[in-house]
Amino acid sequence: MSxxxxxxxxWGMILAGVVWAQPRLAVDRDVANMGEIMxxxxxxxxxxxxxxxxxxxxxxxxxxxCGCTAVDWTHELIAPGAEGTITAIYDAKMxxxxxxxxEVYTNASDEPVYLHIQGRVVSKLSDYSGSFxxxxxxxxLNINNxxxxxxxxxxxxxxxxxxxxxxxxxxxxxxxxxPPYLSAQYFPETxxxxxxxxxxxxxxxxxxxxxxxxxxxxxxxxxxxDKVSEDxxxxxxxxxxxxxxxxxxxxxxQAPHMELSADTLDMGELGRKRKxxxxxxxxxxxxxxxxxxxxxxxxxxxxxxxxxxxxxxxETAKLKVTVLAKYLNKVKSSPRVLLITNDPARSKEIxxxxxxx
Numbered sequence: 001m002s003x004x005x006x007x008x009x010x011w012g013m014i015l016a017g018v019v020w021a022q023p024r025l026a027v028d029r030d031v032a033n034m035g036e037i038m039x040x041x042x043x044x045x046x047x048x049x050x051x052x053x054x055x056x057x058x059x060x061x062x063x064x065x066c067g068c069t070a071v072d073w074t075h076e077l078i079a080p081g082a083e084g085t086i087t088a089i090y091d092a093k094m095x096x097x098x099x100x101x102x103e104v105y106t107n108a109s110d111e112p113v114y115l116h117i118q119g120r121v122v123s124k125l126s127d128y129s130g131s132f133x134x135x136x137x138x139x140x141l142n143i144n145n146x147x148x149x150x151x152x153x154x155x156x157x158x159x160x161x162x163x164x165x166x167x168x169x170x171x172x173x174x175x176x177x178x179p180p181y182l183s184a185q186y187f188p189e190t191x192x193x194x195x196x197x198x199x200x201x202x203x204x205x206x207x208x209x210x211x212x213x214x215x216x217x218x219x220x221x222x223x224x225x226d227k228v229s230e231d232x233x234x235x236x237x238x239x240x241x242x243x244x245x246x247x248x249x250x251x252x253x254q255a256p257h258m259e260l261s262a263d264t265l266d267m268g269e270l271g272r273k274r275k276x277x278x279x280x281x282x283x284x285x286x287x288x289x290x291x292x293x294x295x296x297x298x299x300x301x302x303x304x305x306x307x308x309x310x311x312x313x314x315e316t317a318k319l320k321v322t323v324l325a326k327y328l329n330k331v332k333s334s335p336r337v338l339l340i341t342n343d344p345a346r347s348k349e350i351x352x353x354x355x356x357x
Contacts, residue, residue, distance in 0.1 A: 023058070033118055041162065053080060070089040074150075083350075098120070146159050146237070153243060165195055170192050216235075254288055267356075284313050291309065298334070302321060339351070
């Protein structure tokens, strides 16, 4: 083989490597139909992003087509195989049909990706079951499972809980059993019959005692003297991330690097089985010991076991995930496993478990 041909062959291999090693953006949907939303009650919708490439993905900017839409997105680097979110909030200050665009810029391409939201703003909903599926009798809620995800120490994130008074008498919403790290504000404080309001729930991350997942249950009082029960329960979870801001570039080069054999487990149908298990391989491709600092499940329908929480470079541990059928119908959140690690690029990893009874 001539020197020229050898040079061209090597150069071709280098180019192939450059083309392959790049982030790639995949979105769960191009269009989000928000359906009917109430006049003057801002509504939120999320787009889930996934990095299907081999390099970290960065969302550099999201530009809405008008000032009536507020946007937020995952500002941290999204590792290969990991997910991020773009959130759009439409202000609903004008009645009628709307369609708005989001222009998304990332490091995966010089060209933007276009996402769209659409719906109809109405003065009165024709059917509350779609927008407020949680039926508590005299009131309905839009959700009864709240998640504060990717929280850093010092953050004070807020979640909006929407509520409608289905009765004829005025009603004062009130959340019972709030822990010290949660606070609530009610808008308005009193809801007349047939009216919609909102509860703003704020998390004080400084008052969270542990890294990783913290869960609690709060309860919506439907009347004066109401008691707590599964019927008026609202589950709240938060995920507090470790802080790697002080790491130097050299420390990051020498850091552990976690790889999972799967981040989604499809268990299929359980049938008559009381439980079913699958195994995920957790590998350390980095240069220092990988520490699984926190291993938790989002609800009691899952049980987990890890063969080793300290994984040396080049080594692999086995994570056994078991679905418990008797709890599946009693949980509000989807079955997931949370890992908090000392890998600065993948400090938090979620394994989703899909299962049918």
